[in-house]
Amino acid sequence: MDYSVIAKPDISQLKAHPNLDDYAGARASFQWDSIRKELDGLPGGGLNLAYEAVDRHLKTARRTKTALIWEGKNGEEERYTFEQMAQQSNRFANVLTGLGIQKGDRVFIFAERFPELYFAVFGTLKRGAVIGPLFSAFGPDPVKDRLEDSGAKVLITTPDLRERVKDILPQLPELKHIVIMNKNGRFKDALQPGDLNFEDLMAKASDQFQIEATQETDYSIMHYTSGTTGKPKGAVHCHRAVLGHYATGKWALDLQDQDIYWCTADPGWVTGTSYGISAPWTNGATQLIYEGGFSANRWYSLIDKYKVTVWYTAPTAIRLLMKAGEAAVKRHDVSSLRHICSVGEPLNPEAVVWGTRVFDQAIHDNWWQTETGHILVANYPAMDVRPGSMGRPIPGVEVAIVNVETGETLPPGTDGDLAVKPPWPGMFQGYWRNEAMYNSKFKNGWYITGDRAHMDADGYFWFVGRTDDVINTAGHLVGPFEVESALIEHPAVAEAGVIGKPDPIAMEVVKAFVSLKDGYEPSEQLRQELMRFARKKLAAAVAPREIDFLPSLPKTRSGKIMRRLLKARELGLPEGDTSTLEED
Numbered sequence: 001m002d003y004s005v006i007a008k009p010d011i012s013q014l015k016a017h018p019n020l021d022d023y024a025g026a027r028a029s030f031q032w033d034s035i036r037k038e039l040d041g042l043p044g045g046g047l048n049l050a051y052e053a054v055d056r057h058l059k060t061a062r063r064t065k066t067a068l069i070w071e072g073k074n075g076e077e078e079r080y081t082f083e084q085m086a087q088q089s090n091r092f093a094n095v096l097t098g099l100g101i102q103k104g105d106r107v108f109i110f111a112e113r114f115p116e117l118y119f120a121v122f123g124t125l126k127r128g129a130v131i132g133p134l135f136s137a138f139g140p141d142p143v144k145d146r147l148e149d150s151g152a153k154v155l156i157t158t159p160d161l162r163e164r165v166k167d168i169l170p171q172l173p174e175l176k177h178i179v180i181m182n183k184n185g186r187f188k189d190a191l192q193p194g195d196l197n198f199e200d201l202m203a204k205a206s207d208q209f210q211i212e213a214t215q216e217t218d219y220s221i222m223h224y225t226s227g228t229t230g231k232p233k234g235a236v237h238c239h240r241a242v243l244g245h246y247a248t249g250k251w252a253l254d255l256q257d258q259d260i261y262w263c264t265a266d267p268g269w270v271t272g273t274s275y276g277i278s279a280p281w282t283n284g285a286t287q288l289i290y291e292g293g294f295s296a297n298r299w300y301s302l303i304d305k306y307k308v309t310v311w312y313t314a315p316t317a318i319r320l321l322m323k324a325g326e327a328a329v330k331r332h333d334v335s336s337l338r339h340i341c342s343v344g345e346p347l348n349p350e351a352v353v354w355g356t357r358v359f360d361q362a363i364h365d366n367w368w369q370t371e372t373g374h375i376l377v378a379n380y381p382a383m384d385v386r387p388g389s390m391g392r393p394i395p396g397v398e399v400a401i402v403n404v405e406t407g408e409t410l411p412p413g414t415d416g417d418l419a420v421k422p423p424w425p426g427m428f429q430g431y432w433r434n435e436a437m438y439n440s441k442f443k444n445g446w447y448i449t450g451d452r453a454h455m456d457a458d459g460y461f462w463f464v465g466r467t468d469d470v471i472n473t474a475g476h477l478v479g480p481f482e483v484e485s486a487l488i489e490h491p492a493v494a495e496a497g498v499i500g501k502p503d504p505i506a507m508e509v510v511k512a513f514v515s516l517k518d519g520y521e522p523s524e525q526l527r528q529e530l531m532r533f534a535r536k537k538l539a540a541a542v543a544p545r546e547i548d549f550l551p552s553l554p555k556t557r558s559g560k561i562m563r564r565l566l567k568a569r570e571l572g573l574p575e576g577d578t579s580t581l582e583e584d
């Protein structure tokens, strides 16, 4: 299969003219001031993410435009205009004022994807407080860790989730208020003594609010990282990040006024806030929010029903869609899709090629982290896609491959540390209560991402692996991504995770774990076949020496393969922090 390049589409044939049609020109002359000028700023001075995403549109024809289309788990549907979003978030900002919440206080939300979650996020930002969204599948310990570490004063949650974490709540002396959202009265006897009723408070609050005059560097959102490589870190962001959200929503997601946009990430992870809240609404797009989780059939029918045009998802979801097969797509009309993007893990070339076949367009990979706040490297609609590459740096930000010890940039084609020149708009402001770790990420004038990659002669970046995951076998440095991508080209393989297994002679040997597609069974014969297949695709030194079959690979709740856990289990070592591990 030819993975070399998927040529950019003929612009005249596209459903919309790309926002970024001259990448080289934009990179050459770009200044962040120009983006700042496209945003409004608070009427009395200052910058507030909620104002840029919601209230500023009230001065335009977007006031009555649908901002949010919500589909509930049970098929319920609700729609809210930008004006209604503004009113509802004003109400919640007033609720927080009534509770004595001050600028900078932490307000955490632990709930499913309801419209009210979004009102609460914007209300918190308008109040000038810091919002901390938590993924609703967390158990008591991860919730306790995060509320304790952040010193949260308010927890907004739902009756069922409150019940799940009830034992840890009395152990949090800084937590002053528990606000219970009972969406459409789904639960009877929702409140415990001392709880506050979200719906009552909202009904009593005014829908007018004077937004706190937050400045660019005031804190806005804090997110704990995915925990793929170790204990999750609380990355803190500031209102200035909205410049990066808006700009990359425009360039990489190509959001335009007529778009119906769907981001499948939960706001408990940074993709679900930067691109599930800020980027779409600062760009004035209509956003679909689906309460439920993954289901190939349901997802395709949502695209069909709401005529989704721009879709942002993740490699793990794409691999699951591949597993569900092409027949599943064909049962629906997904021809409304005009631009598809992916983030979170390396996107295997096989997935890009598959997307091109079934959706009639390339899936556009892009790279960023919780710490970077927004996309920094991307494939843009008006650019050739090189399957397996994360794309090229956004205008206004310098990204390079460096030698971490010296800070020198490395020439094209050389593997090294992926690094970013500070500052950029969405750069994290700290790890909460962990200044030493924050400082350790900056070396020789670069922010060191912890990922290894190389750049080709045309400035496309190629992911090699996490620095921690890179395998040293007989003097070769092997990135797990290359090996995993080769394995999943085999028709039997759904997912692959590759580790370095200590070896007395080679230092480490490459060991792969694979899960199979429906209809395939593990066998010695298949194992041998996969070994041969990988040896044909990869240099002998890189091909796996051992392959084990697993029913599924351990993943974070945000869908990333946890190689450190594969390794710990293989070696019989302690599993470390598993707070973000998704249970089967």
Ligand code: ATP
Pocket: 225, 226, 227, 228, 229, 230, 231, 232, 233, 342, 343, 344, 345, 346, 347, 365, 366, 367, 368, 369, 370, 371, 390, 449, 450, 451, 463, 466, 558, 560
């Ligand atoms: P932790 O920092 O707690 O170990 P994490 O790094 O997975 O978890 P996130 O900030 O959610 O937490 O993920 C960012 C990381 O995800 C990147 O550093 C990179 O390793 C990986 N990643 C994201 N997008 C891509 C991509 N397009 N290609 C390859 N890797 C990606």
Ligand code: MG
Pocket: 225, 229, 369, 450
């Ligand atoms: Mg990380």
